[in-house]
Amino acid sequence: MVDLPRHVRGRPNPSGRMYFSFEKFRGTERAWPVVPLPESSRGDEFWRRCRQCEALAAERTGDGWAWAWVSASGRSYPLPPPRGGDGQASFWAAVDAAEARDKADDGQARKTFDALIEFYKTQPAYEKLAPLTKRDYDRHLVKIGQAWGSAPVASLTAVLAQEAIDLQSHTPAGARYFRAVLSKLLSFGAARGYCTSNVARITEKVEHEVEPHKPWSDKAFEAFFEHARPGLHLPVYSALYTGQRSVDVVTMARPAPGANAIELIARKTGAEVFVPIHSEYREILTRTHIDHPALHLREDGAAWTLAAYRTAWQREITSKTSKGGPAQVSAAKATAMKTLRDGAFVFHGLRKNAVNMLLEAGNTEAEVSAIVEMSEQMVRHYSRDVNKRRLAINGMRKLEECWKETRANLFGPGAA
Structure with a gap:
């Protein structure tokens, strides 16, 4: 069996099915009420709940217990008691909400990329994008979040930005779009105090020659x-x-x-x-x-x-x-x-x-x-070939119009 985290206990019922719970200070006068955990220890949710339990705080009150989730930054978020049934679902929903709120609060305080991206998506600069453009922006905003989400925007250097662009050089069109979205985001953030400059502007432009589509013959x-x-x-x-x-x-x-x-x-x-x-x-x-x-x-x-x-x-x-x-x-x-x-x-x-x-x-x-x-x-751009043909036709027409004079200059007035 997999080793369980501290204070997590697993016990089988008469049919052999395992049940898990978080039981801090079990067997002592300070023992907390039992916090039920997901039944299976194989899923990601189980281990996420175990990690969240490490940040729980419980204090005995006159008529029961007061629960809270405390972030690494020390912020405390009150929680409902972890009862069974719907109460248990409400408890974990509150824990998730507290964690998300703390991440947002922390991101705003430290002016992280996650916070900037979330803020950018609420603004007209993003909302006015056409649906297909917004879809492409979202794809690259996800990549930016994956690369630097929890990092302060001001900590990004041109070297780090260039490294991220170079990692996508196998698809030049994608690398160019990534650089464009990053530059747009940094310009937006610089004007709102997330950073002092747009370091993407000094990164190397991605050379990408778009092959024009051929008109049908x-x-x-x-x-x-x-x-x-x-x-x-x-x-x-x-x-x-x-x-x-x-x-x-x-x-x-x-x-x-x-x-x-x-x-x-x-x-x-x-x-x-x-x-x-x-x-x-x-x-x-x-x-x-x-x-x-x-x-x-x-x-x-x-x-x-x-x-x-x-x-x-x-x-x-x-x-x-x-x-x-x-x-x-x-x-x-x-x-x-x-x-x-x-x-x-x-x-x-x-x-x-x-x-x-x-x-x-x-x-x-x-x-x-x-x-x-x-x-x-x-x-x-689409009409380059058409314009060449049009110029050629116009040029030849002008030559026809003045051909007599031109011919005389070429071959002399007595030429047949």
Whole structure:
């Protein structure tokens, strides 16, 4: 049997089942009332309760006992008596609450990372983040808490921050995001007295070249629409004609008959999006109309969820079954799906197709930005190839316009 902590006693009942309790000063005049513990000594809860018992204080009063939990810092938190049944549950809930409160109080007093993160999450700077951005922030805030949670924010040095960033260098995108969130948190804390400076600012920037998504080629569209399962088709059209992200496309509500636009709230930015319906897209919506509030449906008539659509997409493109084995497909389909894989044509690339089409039609970057819910800076990033083509076309047109004069200068006035 495992050695039990001091004052913890285990005893079997007639059936042999073990019961455990904390019995301080047992057998003496100072003996405390028995504190029942979890029945199994194998779980984490048992050992956590044993540790908490070490911080208990009990004092005999005129009509019973007064209980408290005393933290390492000396703070005392009153507790209800540890009775059986619901009383026992209330006792341990009070112990947990006291421990959490002391951790918060201690964190605030010492201005720790745990306290800063908790405070940051109550402020507009965090609340105004879009849901997907907040999710990514939370992931890195957890990492920051794991690294330095109980440490004072002011104790962090640039060297320690750089070491934490370097530990994530195997995923450059993650390391860069971690550094950005840490810097944001430290700037927030510095302005509120948690530290005197943002040491993350002087850490080394993570070099990470984002590979741009490729717009789909005519061959890619042909391969997809001829061979991919029909239930995947309409979201591709919707992405192409609206330029929205998959998280917004797949879950689109069906526009009312006669509606002039697709309207939604972008989940990444929280912005309202208004996309006028293109005439060809309207025809597609009319042909595929079904009386269902969701726009994108599976072949069985149920609405797609984003997770289900992504799973179905992956299985289709890789020609895999639900169990991960090779699917039985025709040679033509296998070739078509290989074309999509080899060309790195992914759903997000359709967003670039949409941006390119809008720019090629002569729209300004501001107009494109308003339609696809993308910053003008990102539109410029997406449109580098389009701008090159546009510049080339404009340059050649100007050459055509002044060709007679240019030709004469090149070959002389007498050239045929």
